[in-house]
Amino acid sequence: xxxxxxxxGPNLNMLGKREPSVYGTETLADIERxxxxxxxxxxxxxxxxxxxxxxxxxxxxxxxxxxxxxxxxNPGAFTHYSYALRxxxxxxxxxxxxxxxxxxxxxxxxxxxxVLAPIAVGQITGLGxxxxxxxxxxxxxxxxx
Numbered sequence: 009x010x011x012x013x014x015x016x017g018p019n020l021n022m023l024g025k026r027e028p029s030v031y032g033t034e035t036l037a038d039i040e041r042x043x044x045x046x047x048x049x050x051x052x053x054x055x056x057x058x059x060x061x062x063x064x065x066x067x068x069x070x071x072x073x074x075x076x077x078x079x080x081x082n083p084g085a086f087t088h089y090s091y092a093l094r095x096x097x098x099x100x101x102x103x104x105x106x107x108x109x110x111x112x113x114x115x116x117x118x119x120x121x122x123v124l125a126p127i128a129v130g131q132i133t134g135l136g137x138x139x140x141x142x143x144x145x146x147x148x149x150x151x152x153x
Contacts, residue, residue, distance in 0.1 A: 009053050010151050012144060013076045013102075014043060015065060016058040017084030023109075030110050034137045046141050050148050062086060066096040078147035079104035080140060087112070087122045094123050103150050105143040108133040 016036060019026060024035035040056050047054035055076075057068045065086070072079060079102050086093050087106070097104055104124075111134025112119040125131050129150050132139040 009051070010077045010148060011053045011055070011075060012047065012147060012151070013068075013072050013079045014040070014054060014056045014140070014144070015068065015079060015081040015083075016056075017065060017082060017086050018060040019084055020082060021058050021060065032109065032136055039137050039140050042137070043140055043144055046144055050145065052148055054144070062090060062092060066092060069093075069096045069100055072102055073100040076102050077151035078102060080107055080143040080147055081105070081124075082107045082109070082140075083124060087124060088118060089123065091123060094127065097124065098127055103129045103147060105129050105147050106131040107139045107143045109136055109139065110134060
């Protein structure tokens with residue numbers, strides 16, 4: 009069975025409360041519920057991890073080595089500067105898709121750069137929480153090749 013890991017970075021535990029005009033009113037639990045439904049439909053196993061701590065995310069990614077077939081990651085603010093996160097993803101060589109609820113390219117200039125995008129299978133940005141489902145479907149297709 010295909011194993012997919014969904015990783016959420018800093019402040020995403022506050023979805024539904026944090027800037028609803030930017031991120032909407034859905035919570036992380038809502039997103040996970042929707043992804044479980046899609047994972048059942050796709051017949052894949054899905055695990056979730058969220059942390060506000062960069063090192064914890066890196067450790068979880070290391071644990072995915074040899075176990076996961078694909079990763080969906082919303083790295084939050086780590087997107088823009090975490091070379092440690094980028095190195096972890098490069099080291100484990102598990103295909104991943106980067107997801108952002110808001111359109112990072114239409115926001116403040118510092119948000120336009122992703123240090124992860126060059127090594128990602130793809131990036132989905134600005135489609136709200138639906139971007140997670142699109143990323144799941146795409147990474148499953150990639151992982152089954």
